[in-house]
Structure formats: C-alpha cells, structure tokens
Amino acid sequence: MNRSKLVAALLTLTLGVGAGVLDMDYFLFAPTLVQVADVKNTAQPNQQSDFKWTYDPTNKTATLTGLSIWAGQSGDSANVVIPDTVSDNGTTYKVTEIGQNAFAFQNNMTSVTLPKYLTTIDQSAFPYLDKLVNVDFSQATGLKTIGDQAFVALKQETPITLPDSVTSIASLAFAYAATNQVTLGRDTQEVGFKAFAAMPNLNKVILNASLPAIGAQAFVYDSNLTDVNFTEATSLKTISEGAFIYTGLKASLTLPSSLETIGTQAFAGNQLTKINFDENLKMIGISAFAYNQLVDTITIPKGVTSIGGQAFIGNRISGIDVLGTPTIGTDAFSENKITKIANSTGKLASHGAVNQIATATAENATLSIGDLFNIDTNDKKNLDLDLSNLSNNVTYDQDTGKFKIPRNTKQFSFSWALTAANDTVYSGNYTVDYQAPTIPPSKGTATLTDGSKTYDGKKVSQSHYAPTLTLRNTKGVTVATIMLNSDQYVIDHDGSAVGTYQISLSPNEIKRLQDQYPNDDFGLTSVKATFRINAASTPGGNGGGSNVTPSNPSTPSEPSPSDRSSSSTLVDQPDNIAQMGTVVYAVKKIGLYNAKNFSKANRQTWYVQKPRIYRPMFVVTGYTRDAKGHLRYQVRDVNHLTKNRHETGYITADWQSVRPVYYAKRHSTMTVISPQGVNGYKWANLTGKIKKYRQGTTLKVKKVVTHNLTTRFVLTNGQYITGNRKLVEMGHRTFPVKVQAKGTINRYANFGLTKRNQHYAKKVHKVFKVYGFDYSQGNSVIRHGTLRYRVTGGYITGNVKYIKIIK
Secondary structure, eight states: OOHHHHHHHHHHHHHHHHHHTTOTTOOOOOOOOOOOOOOOOOOOOOOGGGEEEEEETTTTEEEEEEESSOTTSTTOOSEEEOOSEEEETTEEEEEEEEOTTTTTTOTTOOEEEOOTTOOEEOTTSSTTOTTOOEEEOTTOTTOOEEOTTTTTTOOOOSOEEOOTTOOEEOTTTTTTOOOSEEEOOTTOOEEOTTTTTTOTTOOEEEOOSSOOEEOTTTTTTOTTOOEEOGGGOTTOOEEOTTTTTTSOOEEEEEOOTTOOEEOTTTTTTSEEEEEEOOTTOOEEOTTTTTTSOOEEEEEEOTTOOEEOTTTTTTSEEEEEEEOSOOEEOTTTTOSSOOOEEEETTOOOOTTSEEEEEEEEEEOOSSOBGGGTOEEEETTBOGGGOEEEOOOTTOEEETTTTEEEOOTTOOEEEEEEEEEETTEEEEEEEEEEEEOOOOOOOEEOEEEEOOEEEEOOSOOGGGTTOOOEEEEEOTTSOEEEEEEOOTTSEEETTOOOSSEEEEEEEOHHHHHHHHHHOTTEEOOTTTOEEEEEEEOOOOTTSSOSOOOEEESSOOOOOOOOGGGTTTOGGGTTSOTTSOOTTOEEEESSOEEEESSSSOOSTTEEEEEOOOOGGGOOEEEEEEEEEOTTOOEEEEEEEOOTTSTTTTOEEEEEOOTTTEEESBOOSOOSEEEEOOTTOEEEESSTTSOSEEEEEOTTOEEEEEEEEEETTEEEEEETTSOEEEOBTTTEEESOOOOOSEEEESSOEEEESSTTSOSEEEEEOGGGOOEEEEEEEEETTTTOSSOOOOEEEEETTEEEEOOTTTEEEOO
C-alpha cells in the first residue's frame, strides 16, 4: 500500500470516529477496519531502526512516532517489542512516549510489549488493529496517561491489568475492545468519556480505592458487565451521566459510602433488582435508574437533596421511603407498582408517581383502603385517594375508606388518583384478587301478585298478565319491585278453562336475580302466585269483557335498572335511555331530588350548567316515574372533588338535559379537550401507557370498542384512549394559538387568578402564546366557571372584554 493511500485511509478513519462516536444518544459507530494481507508470524525482536523517533535532548527522552516496517509482513515479526532505550549520535534516550497514530494500520501485528520507562501513550496510538491480541503492560511501571482511542477496538480477550502508575484513561481509550476483565491501577484518578464503551466481552471491572469519579458513558453498552466492585471504591464521589447505561448489571447493587452524585441515566436500562444507598448521597440524576427491575421498597437517605425527573421510572417498586425533604422531579417514581409512600415531610411533584400498576390478594371479610395502600405524602393520607372505574359492581365509601364487594366476587379493579395543589401527584390502576371467607346469604322474602280475568276462551299466556315481584331483605325493607313480562314467569298447565293456574318464576329469571343479589336468599324457587279464570258474567253485567285484574291492585314501582331489558314497562322507551350502571352527565342546569316527584321541598341541590370538561356526572342506579309518568334516573353523584360526591337521589332523564358520558359510536377524528390531556394505552382497560396526548391534539380513530360499561376509541396506531366526552370531542376542534390584550392585563400563577405574577400596561398590548385552556370553579356545582388561557409563565383571563384572539 503506498503512502498516499495510507494517509487517505487514516483521514477517513479519523473523520468517521470524530464525527459520530461521541453523540449524546449513546450511539457508537461500528469500528472502521483497514485490512492487509495475512503473513507468517516470525516473532523476531525489533531493532531501533524498525521504528521512527523524535528526541528530546534536554530530558534525554524519545518518542516513538511510527514504524519503518509492516509488522507481520515481509519476514518482519508480528510480535513487537519496543526497546526501553534508543541511541542517537552517541546519546542514549529513554523511550517515554508512543505518539499519535504510531501503530496505525499495523493490522498484522499480534502483540506488543511496552517499554519500562514509558509515561504516555498518545491518541490513537494502536487504533483498530485487527489482530492485536496481546498488550504487555507489565514492564511499563511508570505509565501515567493513556490517550483518546489509544487501544480502540483492541482484540485482546484476556484480562487487562493496568499499571498502578496510570492516573488518566482518556475518551474511548479501550472502546470496542474484546477483553473480559479490566483492573484499574492503584493511582488512576480519571476514567474518561466512553473509555471502556461497547466492550462485548467485558464482564468484570475492578475499581481502585483512590478513584474520585467515573466519566460520562464510561461503560455504556457493556452488555455482559455484571461485576463491579463499587464497595471497594472508597473515594468515589461521582458516577457521571450514562456511566453504566445499558450494561449487564443485575440483581442487588450496593454503592460506596463516599458517593455523593449519581448522574443522569447513570444506571438506566439494566436489570438491577435492589439498590442500597448510603447516607452521604446528595443527588440522584434524571432517569438515573430508569427501566431496571427494582422491586420492594426503595429508601432514599436523609441527605439526598434532589431526585431528578424519571429517576426510577419503569421499575417494579412497591414502596418508597423518603427520609429527608428532597426536590422530586416529574415522573420520578412513575410506572411502578407503588402502594406505599412514606414521605411525611416532603412533597411529590406534579406527576411525581403516576401510572402505577398494582396487584394484591385480599382475604379479609371486609376490605378497606388501608389494606391496599399506606400513603403519607404532600400532607395527604389514604382517605384522600380518589377511586374510580370500580369493576364488577364493587363500590367504595370515600368517607369510611371501605369497599362493598358483592358475594362471589373473585376479582375487581379500580383506578386511583391523589391530587395536591390541583395537580395529580400519584395515580394508577389496581387489580385485587379477592378471596373472602364464605358468608351465609341474608334471608329475605319474595312475593308475587296474583291475577284474574273473566273467561274469554284465551289461555293465561294470552292474557297480558304482568305480575309484580317484590323482594325484601331480612329487615323487611323493599330491595326491588319488578313488573314481570311473560318471559320471566312460568304457567303450570297453561290453559283457557275456568279455574286456578299456578304461577312461578322462570329458571332464567331466578338465575338472573340470584346473580344480581348474590348476598341475599329470597327463596326465589318457592315463590308462587295464582291466576284465576272466572266464569263469564250473566248478560247485563260488564258485557262479558276479558279484563285482567290483579288480585291485590296497586301501582307498581318502575323496574330496577337490571330489569330494563326484560320488563314490559320499559318496552316503549326511546333508545337513548342510559343503561343501568353507566355514567351520565348534565348538559343543562338540573336538580338532584330525594323523591321522584320533583318539588322545591325535596330538592337536595342544584347543578348549574358547566363547561363540557367539568359537567357533573352521575351513575345510573335505577329508574322510576313520577306521578305524571315522567321517567327519572335514580343516581349517585360521582364528581370526586365536589361537596356532593356520593350523594344519591333522582334526576331527570330528559335527553335535552342529561346524556351519556361515553361515546357509543365511532367518529373518524377526535380532539383532546381535557386540560390534563389523555393517555394512549396498549390495552382496552387503559393499562400499559404508551404516550400522553396534550390538549388540542387531533387523533385518528379506527374503531370504538366497549370495556365493561364504558367505551374506548382504538386509534389508527393501535393505541386505546378513553371515550369520555369530558376528555375528548368528536371532529377537529381548533383552539386559539395567540391572543392579545386589549388594554391593561395581569398574568397569574394559578388559573383561579388569585396569585398575580406579572402586570402588563395598556400601551404594551401584550401578545401571548396560548398553550391550553381551563376554567375556574371547575369543581363547583353552583358556579359555571370562567375561561382561562394557559400561557408562558402562568394564566390569563379568557374574557373577550380584555383579550382578543389573533390566531
């Protein structure tokens, strides 16, 4: 190979390394290799003339700048031994330095022995040597500095023990090397940027007792590195950014007592299951332990002053015990399994620990919130958790913290959230496997009204007989009153002859009621009624009519919600009646009443008309009609942050005033309207968070699916989002991008506009970029609320008297 070609190849190699290796996304180019022909290895000792030299007459030292031979070719040995001293014009010089690129392209060299007076190995001294499998450091007892990329892509697989004298290992010094073990020298003070990066065979690193810091990304991508003796690094104070990201570290890790700072992503992307911190630790950086496999409780020492955003995101942590008062970044503990937070003197930041996925097995006869959580943070306790989306008819009393679980329930789930200073700081989804002890059902009673008619030649089944079934609990309190249709009862020996016929519940109806009331035994299999066909009256009576008359005439109550599909009294209702158990919200001002006949006297409260994102919601628990036949919903208030939460009563079922919260049909485009945005999930039960979509984002929808009594939209990217109308709106909705003050205007730190943080004079006509909108009085049922815009630095009014939309 001629010299011009070598220079060109070297330039290519240098540009390739310099331009791409050291980026912040932990990306490393594959080594660029220059191949030369294989030759027979003669293993002959080298002469001074085999090398190129420069001399320092003052210090009597020599620098090896290159080779005059091609090692391993043309009869020259592949095993290079660098002399300790060389002579020039009768003067002896100690060989103290190997210069930059000195051995570049010596691809047939298999080993090198370093001289005993060597102090410095310069940048790229032995770069990308395809067959260099042995570097002998044993004689170089005065070596202090190993330069950038000095041994990059070294092929030596056996352990490397650096001399005790080495103080500095520069950037990429051993990157891509094939060795399986590295032992630092006693005096090593610096491990540089990516010094040991992307070493596929490296499984053990032995640190020294004097090392103060490990450089950024020093061991990045060492996928088989499982053994690092941190506890013996007794002077180590700093583990820098990305130092051990994407290595093979697993199981338990105990860090040295001297450690003060753990940098950004220092241990991210490993398989650590347990981490032990010492009390001298002061800072845990952003994403420091992100996406490991940490379990159980993490204890944060009292001396820690800062925990970066996403520091522990994506693990399996079940609890955190924070002994001090550190600042805690957004998502610091998100996406774990945390149900215990001991942080009595500290505060979680907004979204500090959201999207938890928790599971538990409960065997208590009664279950309370304290059986599932142990929360003490942000001046909040267990009872401050807001629970929603309870499945399998399980209910929760916010005031007592107790769950009501139907009999035979094996599993249920719910979502929770903890709010502090109007921000969600802790949230997640819980699945409970419930193994409650067997409790005998409560004994109740069931009665069925009799019926009769005058003989008309028609069978009982043709008589439009609709008996009323009344269920009462053990205290005699009516649980349900149900008007049955012909599919719900059985006629013994159905006929048209004059006489008495026995009526009983159908097997399907018995099973349905037993499933609906698993904790009650009404004796449904033995409940009976009679239907009598009387002889026709004589002429002059009522004309021989065939009127069906109940034996005990009364005005039956409207069927309970679970009977809606089978009860004859609801057959004529429109399709827009909300299904029992679903959630509705008020689109106009409505009242909540304690009786089905609405009046001022029995009105419990008004709910004013609210902006869409704050419309009051109710779970439909039953149906009835007032004296004039108007349909009413029996409901429970599920507005978690209002003073009326958990109140029960009656509201109108008028479609113009009350509508379902969840969309029922697919719309090709949806816009996010919630100020908090919505999340895209992997599963229809809204677990496995993938992405957060901010307010104003337009989403393309592929289909709509049902989940329990709610709906989800399936996006074209396969993610699931909620079908809640308070959070998303069909179509493409545009929002203001810029607004301008018409005159004097104030900016505030909160959307209640009570904490002013900036004043703008009239002459400024301040222009604001709008990042979203919200309303004041969001949780009030008596005030509509006022539009606010979120802008840089806070909130401003949305009142068109003071601002105008310019874009």
